[in-house]
Amino acid sequence: MRWCPSLLDYAKIRQLVQSNDADERLEAINQIRDNFKNFTDTNKEQSWKDLFTLAKDEINSVQEGAVSALDHVFQYVTDKERATKYLLALTKDKDISVRKEAANVLGTVFAHVTDKEQATKDLLILTKDDYSFVRCDAAQALGSAFTHITDKKQATKDLLALTKDEENNVRFFAAYALDPVFAHITDKKQATKDLLALTEDEENDVRMIAVYVLGSAFAHITDKKQATKYLRALTKDENGDVRWFAADALGSAFAYVTDKEQVWKDLFVMTEDENENARRDAIQALGSAFVYVTDKEQAMIDLLTLTTADDRIVRASANHSLGKVSIYRATEAENKNKLKEELEKAIVYFEKSSQESTVIDSAKFCLPFYRSYYAVIFRQYETKEEIAKNLEDAKQAVEGSESKEKLLEAVENLGNALQEAQKLRGLDEIKTDLNAYRRYCDRTVELLDETKDKAPGAAMLVRRGLPIIDEQIKAILVEIQEKTEELCKETVDTPLEDLGKEVNKIGQGLLLVRDPIGLEKSVGNLEFALSDICNRMGGKDNGEACKLLEKSKNEQYVEDKINLINMVLSKIPFSIKEETEHEKSNGDIFNINADQITVSTNKNSKISKQNSGIINRIHTESTRKIIEILGISFTIAGVIWGISYAILIEIEYPTAMKDSLIVFIFTFLLSSFISARKK
Structure with a gap:
């Protein structure tokens, strides 16, 4: 009997589907959409047929509702091949509203369709539809589906x-679609020209979305000098909302703009803009840009000046930015005392910002987390109840947000991070984790800033939101795992063997990560380990790899980082092979690690055997003495270097490699001088 209610419910849905009342048919569509994944396979098949039938309904609202529901149910359909045929047939429907909704659905479910080649052709046909509303949705669909499109050249x-x-609405959605696909399009040079042209469009909404996309895609723009010039000009646009988005774009793109000093000045001027949102975002952009400015002392003076402004919004934003700056400085601290000092400053700045602000912002959201993090790291013995209260404060901060569900998930992730933080000990470990939390907090607050979604014409504005470890990211992580394993094999019996093992260990653990903070931390650790390899190697491929690695460190989003790291791992093994072969051809093998110091070269081994093989070929006494002196000095300096490096690493000295090399050079010169005097 327990199954009767469920059976009756589905029977009721079937009655609604066949009802003569349009409202009841719409209710049937809603019921199918919301419950489809829980239906039996038989009921799923019937419900799919019902939706397809209702897509031909004589009432437009029923048609649109039925087609729109397909994107909710498609992934749960058992016979996707037939479902694909049904959906593609709708893209050719004579009714405009059906083609429009079909284009939208196709963009959403493209990853699940079974015939992607035909789906690509049908979607591209829709971009040339006679009706602008269909072209708009086709443009959006291209943006959503681009990574799965089979003919990217034609799609571009x-x-x-x-x-x-x-039509200006088509240009708007075409610009909108460029944001998620810019990194993947085949003609970036032409795309750059077209996007820059859109920033000069006569329609304010088109300029606004083009500016946003330009800031988001700036890393992939081919002419960064010209793009910087355009963005700077847009900070003086006649439309306040365009200036607002220009400030935001400069903050996003600051790492790549060509004239950072002048851009900083432009943003500082904008802190007095008549548009309230432009003022606020200009200050937030200054906070984000601080990492990349050369004159950080002047930058701090500028931000501190803004904390005394008459405008409450300016003061709140300035303190918020200073809080972000202090968190960044904490991640760069040379010792725990300095890290503690910067964390304390950040908390004070965030408190001031929270007191000044009248809206939800990152100060209110991230402040409770940083308070608890400080207490945990520096063993202030904050009780579980106090930590729970701080996390509850963070939840209260998001109560009015439309993105509440995602933000509450973010709070839970930060709560888990606090539990992990209790295990931290070393300075480098703390800094790496704090950097991951900093990036996550800054990214989370993007969901809180919903004012942009309320901007005229920007209701469909793309927001990256929080990272999701989806199938696409998992596929890249699998590639990274394979390449770290290959790198580990290439470093066996080389001076890089220990680093190769460390990189492989991190790589093999990537797919075990379950939350975005953990992914940020693991990727940060991988960047750190790869940096050590870059610092100890040469070669053309390595130079390219190191440049890509630096680019990865500057990327705002972890999804973009892993793509670059994947490329780095493709280049480094070739450089290792090249360097190993070079060393063998020169007869040199030089292996030093912190646990066991071994200095061995073919040349030195000959010297240690009383230079018998060399001296026989030396015709002068003075040359023989010079070689003896250099060999002995090199051996002594190498041993001293190894010992000093091991000690500095043990005490977590921040510049261990650099300072130990200075010791090596000094010891070599001193030993050579003393030996020469004795000789």
Whole structure:
């Protein structure tokens, strides 16, 4: 009997599907959409047929509702091949609203369709539809589906054509679609030109979205000098909302702009803009830009000046930015005392910002976490109840947000991070984790800043939101795992063997990560280990790898970081092979690690055997003495270097490699001088 209610419920849905009342048919669509994944396979098949039938309904609202529901149910359909055929047939429907909704659904479910080649053709046909509303949704669909599109060259061409469409709403959505796909399009040079052209569009909404996309995609822009010039000009646009988005874009793109000093000045001028949002975002951009400015002392003076402004919003934003700056400085601290000092400053700044602010912001959201983190790291013995209260404060801060569900998940992730933080001991470990938390907090607050979604014409604005470890990211992580294993094998019996093992250990653990903070931390650790390899190697491929690694460190989003790290790992093994072969051809093997110091070269081994093989070929006494002196000095300096490096690493000295090399050079010169005097 327990199954009767469920059976009756589905029977009721079937009655609603066949009802003569349009409202009841709409209710049937809602019921199918919301419950489809829990249906039996038989009921799923019937419900899919019902949706397809309702997509042909004589009432437009029923048609649109039925087609729109397909994107919710498609992934749960048992016969996806037939479902794909049904969906693609709808893209050719004579009814405009059906084609429009079909384009939208196709973009959402493209990863699940079974015939991607035909789906690509049908979607590209929709970009040339006679009706602008269909072209708009086709443009959006291209943006969503681009990574799965089979003909990216044609898709790039068609999407860029839409940026020149005669209808301003089509140009808007074409620009909107460029944001998620810019890194993947095949003609970035033309895309750069077209995007820059859109920033000069006569329509304010088109300029606004183009500015946003330019800031988001700046790392992939081919002409960064020209793009910087355009963004700077847009800070003086006649439209306040365009200036607002220009400030935000400069903050996002600051790591890549070509004239950082002048851009900083432009942003500082904007802190007095008549548009309230432009003022606030200009100050937030200054906080983000601090990492990349050369004159950090002047930058601090500028930000501190803004904390005394008459405008309450300016004061709140300035203190918020100073809090972010202090967290960044904590991640760069040379010792625990300095880290503690910067964390304390950050908490004070965030408290001031929270007191001044009248809206939800990152100060209110991240302040409770940093308070608890400080207490945990520096063993202030904050009780579980106090930590729970701080996390509850963070939850209260997001209570009015439309993204509440995602933000509450973020609070839970931060709570888990606090439990992990209790295990931290070393300075480098604390700094790496704090950097991951900093990035996560800053990214989370993007969900809190919903004012942009309320901007005129920007209701469909793309927001990256929080990272999700989806199938696409997992696929890249699998590649990284394979390449770290290959790197480990290549470093066996080389001076890089220990680092190779460390990189492989981190790589093999990537797929075990379950939350975005853990992913941030693991990727940060991988960057750190790869940096050590870069610092100890040469070669052309290594130079390219190191440049890509630096680019990865500057990337704002972890999804973009892993793509670059994947490329880095493709180049380093070739450089190791090249260097190993070079060493063998020169007869040199030089292996030093912290546990066991071994200095061995073919040349030195000959010297240690009373230089018998060398001296026989030396024709002068003075040359023989010079070689003896250099060999002995090199051996002594190598041993001293190894010991000093091991000690500095043990005490977590921040510049261990650099300072131990100075010891090596000094010891070598001193030993050579003393030996020469004796000789």
